[in-house]
Amino acid sequence: MTSGNLCQTPFGIFQLTRYPARREEPLQAWCAADLLLLEEVHRLETPGTDILVVNDEHGALCVALQPRELWTDSALAALALQGNLTSNSRGQVPVTWSTAEPAAGAALVALRIPKQLPYFQYQLAVLARLTAPGTTVLAAGMDKHLSPRVAALLEEYIGPTERHRGQRKARLFSSRRDDRQGPAPVPAARYYSDTLQGELQALPNVFSQDRLDGGSRLLLEQLPALAHASLLADLACGNGVLGLSAFRRGLASKVLFADESAMAIASAQANAARLFPGDSSQFIFHHGDGLEHCGAPAAELILCNPPFHLHHVVDEYAGRRLLEQCARRLQPAGRLCIVANQHLDYLPTLRRYFSRVERLARDRRFVVWLAQLD
Ligand SMILES: C[S@@+](CC[C@H](N)C(=O)[O-])C[C@H]1O[C@@H](n2cnc3c(N)ncnc32)[C@H](O)[C@@H]1O
Numbered sequence: 001m002t003s004g005n006l007c008q009t010p011f012g013i014f015q016l017t018r019y020p021a022r023r024e025e026p027l028q029a030w031c032a033a034d035l036l037l038l039e040e041v042h043r044l045e046t047p048g049t050d051i052l053v054v055n056d057e058h059g060a061l062c063v064a065l066q067p068r069e070l071w072t073d074s075a076l077a078a079l080a081l082q083g084n085l086t087s088n089s090r091g092q093v094p095v096t097w098s099t100a101e102p103a104a105g106a107a108l109v110a111l112r113i114p115k116q117l118p119y120f121q122y123q124l125a126v127l128a129r130l131t132a133p134g135t136t137v138l139a140a141g142m143d144k145h146l147s148p149r150v151a152a153l154l155e156e157y158i159g160p161t162e163r164h165r166g167q168r169k170a171r172l173f174s175s176r177r178d179d180r181q182g183p184a185p186v187p188a189a190r191y192y193s194d195t196l197q198g199e200l201q202a203l204p205n206v207f208s209q210d211r212l213d214g215g216s217r218l219l220l221e222q223l224p225a226l227a228h229a230s231l232l233a234d235l236a237c238g239n240g241v242l243g244l245s246a247f248r249r250g251l252a253s254k255v256l257f258a259d260e261s262a263m264a265i266a267s268a269q270a271n272a273a274r275l276f277p278g279d280s281s282q283f284i285f286h287h288g289d290g291l292e293h294c295g296a297p298a299a300e301l302i303l304c305n306p307p308f309h310l311h312h313v314v315d316e317y318a319g320r321r322l323l324e325q326c327a328r329r330l331q332p333a334g335r336l337c338i339v340a341n342q343h344l345d346y347l348p349t350l351r352r353y354f355s356r357v358e359r360l361a362r363d364r365r366f367v368v369w370l371a372q373l374d
Pocket of ligand 1: 076206207208213216235236237238239240241242258259260261264288289290291305306307308318
């Protein structure tokens, strides 16, 4: 145990590790926003069995509070929580994915404010429906990630809201549920995809939900240059645009979609069912950490527009570790076609794991690599 891992809270001192973990981890598994929430819950003396935790990133809230439930979109957050509960000998905390609803009746909600505002609005609308008047909703975030609209949204959906004094570059808000009717639900985001000749829809926490990402566009332009694969994996699939487009072109017989976001997997699943109604047996979906523990056979070709964030933090490691996973999970002579922002230098990592690496395209912002195993 190193002191860098020890998180001091009013509920005790816990050893917390991020997931994915790395040697000489530069980042802590908790932040000042977590501590503000824990200090306020401690002051209110609400027992864990009455608390719903939302969007805990690495388990700092759940390990300390032992709440009735965690509501999250993130498989990585659930893996972090599992590891930290075990290493601190704490009791299990049930996880409910963002695509389902937590149980009604919590007396207190402790919520880390998410990055995507439509997702925050979605969560507030669900919480408003599931909480009784008098329920306290505590929300916190780091100043640099907070939208100026946070207090107004809490006020619109939940009830009277107090914006507490900022501390340690973090801010706490507390709202008391009353009987107000929140705004009408935000309509699902969608855009028309030329390659698919159809619409792609996405739930509110999905990447690039209302337009095709520039990197994904450049990768899609390279599909004609790729040879057919019996099984293709769309790794970090978001709404499924890459895998579904490849399937439309006849580039693959079967497609595996993998993402750590429950809303991404549900969106890819819904898009596949709507765009290819007779082909459900050709699609496999995996909600987890990349291709780990996915149980599907090894793919011949992987398409990937990798993440460049780990939760709120911009971190190249998020993508680099998936490249290593690809090399381990591909068939012999398997290929990886990946797009990256020009400023992220994935070439040395690709060269380390793959025997042949070729640049297929580049534009002002992105570069597409094709890497092949022996
Ligand atoms: C840049 S987006 C690409 C989405 C989609 N392929 C597209 O082109 O629009 C990266 C995706 O990686 C997912 N992601 C992040 N870390 C992951 C991990 N460890 N395993 C699987 N997916 C991950 C995010 O949820 C997000 O959907």
